[in-house]
Amino acid sequence: MIRRLATLLLLAGPAWAQEETPTPEEVDAPAVDVPEEDPLSAYRVRFDILVDRTIGTASQPVVFNWRRSTVHAAATGSFLVELNTFNSMRAGGMVRLPGQRSIVELGLSWAEVWDSQSSRQLAYTPYRQPGRPDRFDLDVMVGLPLAEGVVTAAPRLFPATQLVLNGYVGLRYGLYPTGWGGMTPGQVVGAIFNPVMTEIELDNLESARLDAMEVDPQRYGFMAGLGNDIYFEQGFFVSPRLLLSLPLLAPATQTRLVMTADASVVIGMAF
Numbered sequence: 001m002i003r004r005l006a007t008l009l010l011l012a013g014p015a016w017a018q019e020e021t022p023t024p025e026e027v028d029a030p031a032v033d034v035p036e037e038d039p040l041s042a043y044r045v046r047f048d049i050l051v052d053r054t055i056g057t058a059s060q061p062v063v064f065n066w067r068r069s070t071v072h073a074a075a076t077g078s079f080l081v082e083l084n085t086f087n088s089m090r091a092g093g094m095v096r097l098p099g100q101r102s103i104v105e106l107g108l109s110w111a112e113v114w115d116s117q118s119s120r121q122l123a124y125t126p127y128r129q130p131g132r133p134d135r136f137d138l139d140v141m142v143g144l145p146l147a148e149g150v151v152t153a154a155p156r157l158f159p160a161t162q163l164v165l166n167g168y169v170g171l172r173y174g175l176y177p178t179g180w181g182g183m184t185p186g187q188v189v190g191a192i193f194n195p196v197m198t199e200i201e202l203d204n205l206e207s208a209r210l211d212a213m214e215v216d217p218q219r220y221g222f223m224a225g226l227g228n229d230i231y232f233e234q235g236f237f238v239s240p241r242l243l244l245s246l247p248l249l250a251p252a253t254q255t256r257l258v259m260t261a262d263a264s265v266v267i268g269m270a271f
Contacts, residue, residue: 063150063162064231066103066270072096072237074268076109081261084129085118086210090137094266103166107139115210123211130256131213132174133205141170141223162231168243173220176201178208195219195253218255222246223262231270239266 038044066072073095080088092109113134115123122129143166151163179201180188191198197205197217205215227241243262250258 063160063233064235064237064270066098066162066164066229066231066237067100069098069235069270072098072103072268072270074237074239074266076107076264076266078109078262078264080111081263082131082257083259084131084213084257085116085122086113086129086131086213087116088113088132090262090264092137094139094268096268096270098270101144103143103145105139105141105143105168105170107137107141109137109139111135111137113210115212119210119212127212128214129212130216131210132216132257133176133208133210133213136175136177138173138175139170139223140173141168143168143227143229159233162229164229164231166227166229166241167224168227168241169222169224171220172223172245174218176205176208179204191219195249214256216255216257218249218253218257220249221253221255222248225262227266235270237266237268237270239268240264241266 074093076090076092076094078090080090082088088111090109090111092107094105094107097104097106111132111134113132119129146165146167148162148164150160152160176197179197180191181204183191183200187198187200191201195218197215197219202215202217209215222245223243224246225241225243227239227243229237229239231237241264243264245257245260245262247255247258249255
């Protein structure tokens with residue numbers, strides 16, 4: 001038994017000699033953890049790169065998206081304020097063609113002009129005021145959205161609406177039914193593009209003017225103003241607006257009604 005134990009000690013001796021004894025530095029050194037593989041490393045991005053990327057788009061709240069509609073049909077009514085004592089009101093229809101950045105309006109209205117108490121008294125004197133007789137007004141306007149959003153009324157009875165503040169600019173053309181009487185087709189075509197009414201037209205309108213009126217020779221002029229489009233969820237809309245005439249063509253049209261105002265309301269449906 002003792003002989004076998006001595007033999008085992010002699011065989012194990014060289015193995016003990018081959019083991020390295022750790023140095024004091026290795027004993028005192030902290031243990032190092034081997035990092036495990038991060039499953040999210042493939043999806044990590046530096047912060048400066050992340051902020052340069054688009055990570056979302058804010059949506060615009062709308063009650064009715066008028067830009068996606070095809071056409072608007074509306075009725076119009078307005079009260080004209082001119083530099084005279086005559087009363088003038090308009091009524092007609094309008095077609096609106098919406099776009100992404102603007103809305104084009106084509107309107108035709110009948111303008112009715114009648115006497116006031118002051119104009120009837122003025123008719124007894126030799127003085128005359130510039131004015132425009134009964135006529136058709138052809139409007140070509142462009143509306144530019146300036147601000148819009150969803151609004152709620154104070155009385156909860158009314159639903160939320162889409163409010164659009166528009167700036168308007170365009171051309172208003174006056175068509176006088178009795179002005180072309182006795183004119184040849186060539187004269188009519190030439191008069192259409194003339195900013196000033198011809199002598200034949202002014203003579204024809206003498207029978208259509210009011211007693212205290214001097215017919216203003218302007219045929220067309222520029223209009224500009226502001227208005228609100230109030231859209232309901234079903235596409236019904238109301239659009240009050242105020243337009244002013246711009247005297248840009250006054251030297252060419254020889255008008256004496258330099259500044260006029262048009263307070264109007266447009267009521268219609270968007271399809």
